Each structure stands twice: as structure tokens, then as C-alpha cells.
Amino acid sequence: MSSVTAGQTRADEKVKVTGLVVTASVLLIVAGVVNAVNGFTLLEHKSYYTTQVVYNHLNFWGWLFLIWGVVQVVAGVMAWAGRTTGNVIGIAVAGIAMVLWFFMIFSAPFAALVGVGLNMFVMYALTAGANPDDYY
DSSP states (O other): OOOOOTTOOOTTSBOOOOHHHHHHHHHHHHHHHHHHHHHHHHHHOGGGTSTTOOSSOHHHHHHHHHHHHHHHHHHHHHHHTTBHHHHHHHHHHHHHHHHHHHHTTTTSHHHHHHHHHHHHHHHHHHHTTTSGGGTO
16 A cells, blocks of 8 residues: 655545636536537537538547547546546646647637637646645
């Protein structure tokens, strides 16, 4: 068995939840629900996307969006519950989403800047905002 020293926590331990973490969790949950709905729509109602198809293999993209949305919702719920693992998953998901939004900067500049900014906020809130006593 390993012991926890001062300043360290185990991945499955609950930590104090701050307002920034709650806000980031809500953003993750809302984005996850939107992505899951988009994935379900791609799987069940392909006709909604056939007029503006920007990619092929709608089944693959439907499952990808559905899984991505579920991961975002799980990360948001776990972070809101105070689980450190939720913070780690949320940081990873926000980092990947930030890079993907950055690739969209020339096709949808305003949306890309908003996406990058919101994901940067989520990453900040789940790192420095999760335990402000250690940083301020």
C-alpha cells in the first residue's frame, strides 16, 4: 500500500469543488450533450446532414461524436463530484478539443476563437482553479 503525503492526493479521492470547477463541469456537460445529440442524429437521421456533407462515412462520425459526448459528460460529472480523475479526463478532453477548434480558425474564425477560449477556460478551471490555495 502506498501512503499519501502532504500536498498529494490519490486519483480517486474527492477534493474540494470550487466555483470555477463547477463552471467548467457545466461547460463540459453541455458540450457533451450537444455532441452526443449530434452523434445520435448522424446515426439515426442521416438525411439531416446530406445537404451539407463535409465528410463521408456518417456512421463512423456518428459513433465518434456519440462516444466523445459521453466522455465529456462523464468528465464533467466526475469533476463536479470532486473526483481528481474527472479533472484529468476533463483537461485531456478540453486540450484535444482546443487543438481541433484551432484547426477550424480559417473556416469559422469566430466560432474557433470562442471554442479555443472556452476550452482554455476549462483547462484553467480544472487545474489552477481546482485548488486555488496552492496557487494564490
